[in-house]
Amino acid sequence: MNLIKVKDYAEMSQKAAEFIIDKVRSTPGLKLGLATGGTPVGTYQKLIEDHQNNKTSYHDVVTFNLDEYIGLSGENKNSYRFFMNNKLFNHIDIEKSNTFIPRGDVEDIISECRKYEELISKHGGVDLQILGIGGNGHIGFNEPGTSFDTKTHVVNLADSTIQANARFFNSMEEVPTQAITMGISSIMKSKEILLLISGEGKREAMKQLLHGKISEEFPASVLNTHPAVTIIADQAALAD
Numbered sequence: 001m002n003l004i005k006v007k008d009y010a011e012m013s014q015k016a017a018e019f020i021i022d023k024v025r026s027t028p029g030l031k032l033g034l035a036t037g038g039t040p041v042g043t044y045q046k047l048i049e050d051h052q053n054n055k056t057s058y059h060d061v062v063t064f065n066l067d068e069y070i071g072l073s074g075e076n077k078n079s080y081r082f083f084m085n086n087k088l089f090n091h092i093d094i095e096k097s098n099t100f101i102p103r104g105d106v107e108d109i110i111s112e113c114r115k116y117e118e119l120i121s122k123h124g125g126v127d128l129q130i131l132g133i134g135g136n137g138h139i140g141f142n143e144p145g146t147s148f149d150t151k152t153h154v155v156n157l158a159d160s161t162i163q164a165n166a167r168f169f170n171s172m173e174e175v176p177t178q179a180i181t182m183g184i185s186s187i188m189k190s191k192e193i194l195l196l197i198s199g200e201g202k203r204e205a206m207k208q209l210l211h212g213k214i215s216e217e218f219p220a221s222v223l224n225t226h227p228a229v230t231i232i233a234d235q236a237a238l239a240d
């Protein structure tokens with residue numbers, strides 16, 4: 001894994017945006033894997049600014065998001081579809097029909113999992129996957145204990161993840177307890193991965209990722225076996 005150390009969240013966002021813009025510009029029809037959470041928001045903001053100032057075009061870019069809450073429709077302001085429209089898609093020239101996010105509000109969620117996996121394959125797979133990391137090492141919504149062989153699947157969220165995500169909801173009762181997520185094997189099929197890590201709250205996860213053993217108990221550890229991972233981490237996440 002290639003580790004790029006930066007000062008703070010702002011520098012991480014700037015570097016990550018430059019990395020992505022370079023791929024968008026150099027790879028016609030880029031298949032871009034996207035993540036939600038607080039970590040990539042600054043990066044998306046930088047992509048928007050660059051689109052406005054330098055006219056980088058997303059016209060032929062196809063995006064696949066990692067995950068979605070079960071039970072929330074795209075109109076719900078806490079859904080990841082709403083988040084992505086609001087934080088990125090509405091502000092760049094991407095075709096909405098080229099932005100894919102698993103549906104959490106369909107009746108047959110098992111068939112949605114299969115269809116999402118097929119959709120990614122049909123497009124030739126993800127070229128560059130952006131990832132954040134949960135404090136417990138989850139990637140996408142693959143919680144500790146998830147098999148490294150998983151494809152897109154339904155998960156029960158860990159209590160710590162529910163707690164961490166509660167900040168976006170009005171009350172605990174509203175926080176979904178299940179999600180649909182690309183699996184570990186789906187993520188690992190990406191040709192290249194860019195992992196963003198910022199803040200003190202991620203320090204333990206950072207340490208375990210770099211120095212811990214590769215184990216399903218710490219999902220992100222699998223990234224040590226991927227041939228093309230770049231991590232951009234800030235000082236707060238790196239400090240011992």
Ligand SMILES: N[C@@H]1[C@@H](O)[C@H](O)[C@@H](COP(=O)(O)O)O[C@@H]1O
Binds near residue numbers: 131135
């Ligand atoms: N499903 C998302 C993950 O993709 C994200 O990486 C994680 C960390 O979020 P944050 O960046 O807000 O710390 O939160 C959620 O669980």
